[in-house]
Amino acid sequence: MTHESDIEHPQHQAAATGVSLAAAVLLLTVGVISILQGISAIAADQLYVVGFEYIYRFDTTSWGWTHTVLGVLLSICAIGLMYGATWARVSAIIVAALSIIGNFLSLPYYPAWSILIIVLDVVVIWAVATWRPGRA
Numbered sequence: 001m002t003h004e005s006d007i008e009h010p011q012h013q014a015a016a017t018g019v020s021l022a023a024a025v026l027l028l029t030v031g032v033i034s035i036l037q038g039i040s041a042i043a044a045d046q047l048y049v050v051g052f053e054y055i056y057r058f059d060t061t062s063w064g065w066t067h068t069v070l071g072v073l074l075s076i077c078a079i080g081l082m083y084g085a086t087w088a089r090v091s092a093i094i095v096a097a098l099s100i101i102g103n104f105l106s107l108p109y110y111p112a113w114s115i116l117i118i119v120l121d122v123v124v125i126w127a128v129a130t131w132r133p134g135r136a
Contacts, residue, residue, distance in 0.1 A: 023127035024081035027092055030120050031074030034099065037113065038068030063106050070099050081128070092128050096121040 041064025073095045080088025100121045103114040 019127050020081065020131040023092070023124050023131070024078045026120060026127070027074055027081060027096065027124045028078035030096075030099065030117060030124065031071045031076075031078055033117065034067045034071030034074060036071075037110075037117075038064045038066070038071060040064070041067065060109055063102075063109060066102055067106070070095065070102055074099060089128055089131075093125050096124045096128075 041060045043064075074092075077088050077092040077095050081092055100118050103117045103121070107114045
């Protein structure tokens with residue numbers, strides 16, 4: 001027996017599709033920003049603000065490569081989401097979580113930027129995790 005509350009309305013699916021497209025665009029934006037952040041760290045270390053000494057202190061060039069690789073992976077997942085690939089949903093959540101960890105660890109070098117990217121990654125994870133494309 002199916003209750004009316006169990007059936008998704010077409011408007012709900014349209015909203016879910018819109019949210020998933022928005023998540024893909026946001027993920028692509030975060031990916032491109034991460035790539036640019038990485039390139040700037042690789043090219044010139046003085047672009048990063050270096051604050052207090054932390055236990056997990058790394059060279060900013062290493063962080064540049066980390067952010068560049070994460071940015072490329074985020075961009076690939078975003079393109080997969082735009083095409084509706086199932087692998088992209090799982091990959092987007094995993095890579096966005098890795099991006100959160102990477103930006104958390106780079107907080108001493110550029111705190112405001114890292115917090116912004118962490119917030120965007122959380123929004124992407126939420127949007128991708130709540131989208132249910134199989135519901136009619």
